Amino acid sequence: MRRVGNLFEQVCSFDNLVRACRKAMKGKKDKEAVAWFDFRMEFELIRLHHELVSGTYEPGPYRCFSVHDPKERYICSVDFKDRVVHHALCRILEPLFEKWFIHDSCACRKDKGTHRAVSKVQDWSVTAGYFLKADVRKFFESVDHEVLKGLFARKIKDRKLLNLIELIIDKPVPGYMPGKGLAIGNLTSQWFANFYLDPLDHYIKDKLGIKHYIRYMDDFVVLSDDKVMLHEVKVKAGDFLKQELQLELKESACFVSSTREGIPFLGFRIFPAVVRLKRNGLLRFMRKIRAKERLYNKGRIREGELVRSAESLTGHVRHGNTKAMRRRFFNRGKSER
Secondary structure, three states: OOOEOOOHHHHOOHHHHHHHHHHHHOOOOOOHHHHHHHHOHHHHHHHHHHHHHHOOOOOOOOEEEEEEOOOEEEEEEOOHHHHHHHHHHHHHHHHHHHHHOOOOEOOOOOOOHHHHHHHHHHHHHOOOOEEEEEEEOOHHHHOEHHHHHHHHHHHEOOHHHHHHHHHHHOOOOOOOOOOEOOOEOOHHHHHHHHHHOHHHHHHHHHHOOOOOEEEEOOEEEEEEOOHHHHHHHHHHHHHHHHHHHOOOEOHHHOEEEEHHHOEEEOOEEEOOOOEEEOHHHHHHHHHHHHHHHHHHHOOOOOHHHHHHHHHHHHHHHOOOOOHHHHHHHHOHHHHHO
16 A cells, blocks of 8 residues: 655645634633634644644643543643644544554544444354454553554655654653553544554454454453364464564453353443443443432533433433333332332
8 A cells, every 4th residue: 555645734724723622622622722723723823833834843741640441541631722732633544544444443533433443343253153352461561652643654745744744653651661652532542542552453354254243442352163263363472472563462461252142342341142231331421421420410500411421421321221221220219219
């Protein structure tokens, strides 16, 4: 495939920066930093455009904090100006990623996502007797900067754009090894991480000739009637990750089993005839709804926000066989009266 050029000017064009800024502001205009940037948008974007074109742009420091959802994650937040740059870059790169990615790479893509991935796995499980479930050990903190930059250099020949990409990649993440890791919480990190595993996708699909393979970020599933072949794929995928991408499979989470036992994937357990929500997903759903209800009862959010949050959370869990659970949960207040 020929490398792509003439992209940097598209990224830092004023029109692209305006569109990126508006997208970055969506749903966040009540935050002080975003409101301030919005008030001075034209001036700030003109200055940002000059910094990008002149090569003087420097990303600001990370603000890091931990969240538990359900396991502890280290989240890094950036200045709003940097968020605009991330959106501007991804707006131009996204159509290219779409050309490069395989059809069943489902993270960070339009008309893909967790629910499509779950549905596809269930469809395949009807005719496949076994599955391989695998994920990568400490994926985000293990991404090697030099390998990632090399992957971009194979696809892009625009030196100015590569310099900007490398500037974002090389920004050290607090707590990570030097030259390693992508900051969880950044738009670019999601896209870059997905791109980092694209060679694995093509190795499994094109080199190994696997038909029923799907990946969502660092979680992937292979289905087949050939149990021995699945064990071979596990070994070969592990070797490829280690040799080509400097990653390792998480052995405790990699196994081959019967589809009749259910496939644990993206918070669900997928059977040929039914999809069940895993217990930790159920508890997380109830915890988030109750937290929103407490905020509403204290007057900290309006009824519309409570309803939208409930609809969003319910929309996710309803992809599993959860109708009875949802009915009991939302009727709990009525039964108490």
